[in-house]
Amino acid sequence: MFIDNQDDQMIIDSLHDFVDKEIMPIQARIQAELNDQRLYYDGDGKEVPAITEARREARMKSAEAGYYTMFCPKEFGGSELGIRLWFLCNESLWHRYGPPATQLPHYILSHFTSGPHEVWAHASPALKAEVIPDLANGRLRGAFGLTEPDAGSDSWMMRTTAVRDGDHWIINGSKQWTSNSPTADFIMVYAVTDRELASQRRGGITCFYVPTSTPGYRLESVIKIFGHLGGNEGILSFTDVRVPDTYRVGEVNRGFDLAMLGVRHGRMANAGRTLGQARWALEKAIDYAKVRRTFGKTLSEHQTIQNYLAECGTKLYAARAMALDCGRKADEGRDVRTEVSMLKLFATRAAFEVIDTSMQIHGAMGFANETHLFEAWCQARMTHVTEGTNEIQLRHIAKNILKGRVDLSFA
Ligand SMILES: Cc1cc2nc3c(=O)[nH]c(=O)nc-3n(C[C@H](O)[C@H](O)[C@H](O)COP(=O)(O)OP(=O)(O)OC[C@H]3O[C@@H](n4cnc5c(N)ncnc54)[C@H](O)[C@@H]3O)c2cc1C
Known part of the structure; x- marks a missing residue:
């Protein structure tokens, strides 16, 4: 492998070492499921709990060893390693372990859609205190909810709204193609908070942390692709989902x-x-x-x-x-x-x-x-x-x- 920097190479070598010693034994336990979609998915097309648990265990092991948050801010216990190395680590894992994409080594580095990331630096102190410890240690896993039935490439067309109600927000709408959502602990939901600004594409969208246990949230179905028996992307609905203002991430109207x-x-x-x-x-x-x-x-x-x-x-x-x-x-x-x-x-x-x-x-x-x-x-x-x-x-x-x-x- 050509890495033109000694330290980068050392990190990548140690990452491979860690995966071989700590992650592959976990994967060996779920190899039967990985080899057979009839075992990997349940009747609704969701991955079976054994897979979700193995993923969690792999993330937590990676977090404990310091790899999971290598590219995250220091305030979350991360190492703030650079973007260039972020590319190289992802490349090396997918080169070394290859397909299928469901293999555990591909999920041991925190990704912005599901784990701790710079985006979380914009969370309120109360939300950080509540979530970051279990997010940074890999226990919790989220999903990124931007796309909707009428808002794919053109995100500004989203219809999901969040309306202020005292020190809470009420969220209504739907999301689709949300990766990891079928088994996620929470969704980062993007919702319109100022229709006028959104229609001018100048803002008006705000981000909210919504635990999947919140009343009114529902996983409607799992989207199956490429002839598979199940999938990792969900269709979600939000009906009068009530979250405190402390669950808002970033400034109002600056979510995009x-x-x-x-x-x-x-x-x-x-x-x-x-x-x-x-x-x-x-x-x-x-x-x-x-x-x-x-x-x-x-x-x-x-x-x-x-x-x-x-x-x-x-x-x-x-x-x-x-x-x-x-x-x-x-x-x-x-x-x-x-x-x-x-x-x-x-x-x-x-x-x-x-x-x-x-x-x-x-x-x-x-x-x-x-x-x-x-x-x-x-x-x-x-x-x-x-x-x-x-x-x-x-x-x-x-x-x-x-x-x-x-x-x-x-x-
Ligand atoms: C496997 C998978 C995982 C995903 N995960 C997530 C996720 O976790 N969270 C999330 O929010 N979304 C997710 N998405 C959704 C993804 O971001 C959207 O599918 C993507 O933005 C395109 O939107 P669309 O599918 O609605 O296509 P459309 O926007 O309807 O576009 C249809 C086609 O028209 C083209 N097109 C559109 N506008 C123009 C233009 N102005 N000029 C030229 N061509 C144009 C598009 O490029 C495309 O080829 C996921 C999608 C997939 C397939």
Whole structure:
């Protein structure tokens, strides 16, 4: 593995060591469920309690060892390690352990959608005191509720409202595609608190912490994708859900900025995860090309296959170089909003193409369950839509280029 910094390499090596020694034994206990969707999901399409508990145990072990909150603020017991290393750690885990995405090593670093993150620095002192200890030790796991039936790419169209009632807020509405929600302990709900501001796209949305035990909250159903028997994304409803003002996160009407703070961090992880899996797939294709023989020679001796491998390697190199540059600039405190969009767009496309080509090199075996390539393929395909679709990245990048806000020397 190429990490151009001694300390980064030490952290990544120790992370792998920790996973092998502490996390893989937990995973071994649920291997039967991981191998068979009929055991992994219950009749409603929710993951079974054994999986939820194994995930919790893995998070708590990771928190105890200091890995879970490595990238979180110090006030939550975190180490505030940088964005560049955040990318590298995600990449290395998904490269080393590969698909399926449900494997435990993929969940041992806190993510903004479910665990402690810089977003929580904006919580009230009372909420921090109530939640942070169990959030930082991995016991609690949340979900990020922004998307709604009529508000996907265009979040400003959300209909969920929060109306002030003395020192409480009353939340009504629905959310969908909320990852982790089927088993989450709480939802970070984004709701309209000023319709006029929201319609002008200048604010008017506020973030609230809503425990899933709150009366009026309901998990309506689990969304199943790619032919699976269950899923990790839920459709949620909120009917007169009453929460104290202390459960508001951040300023009133400034919730959208908070959501984007998390999403940008998420996009760096997304790039790392998908490029890590692409590298895993390409290495599999290289091995296969060296042993599979057609027309009297190995696939690796055919010029067309060589070109495929060369193109894949080049795409990964370019995407990785972008990510390292983007991470470095972010760590220097520079505004990398456009660069992160460019990375998200390029890395997710490159990873998908690499995984798709790696499947092609395997011939029919590329589709066989036993190679797991289809799982990496599905995962990479989804990244074109999750955390802001690639069309929305194009829109954002073009807007900033046209306004002359992008330094095209990329220095
Ligand atoms: C697996 C998965 C997990 C998810 N997890 C979460 C989560 O945890 N929390 C959450 O809040 N949301 C989550 N989402 C929702 C995700 O953020 C949305 O799906 C995404 O923002 C797109 O919204 P949409 O699906 O409604 O598509 P739409 O907004 O309806 O767009 C449909 C298509 O039109 C394109 N399009 C839209 N507007 C434009 C435009 N102006 N110019 C060009 N093209 C355009 C889009 O790019 C897309 O291709 C998840 C989605 C998936 C698939």
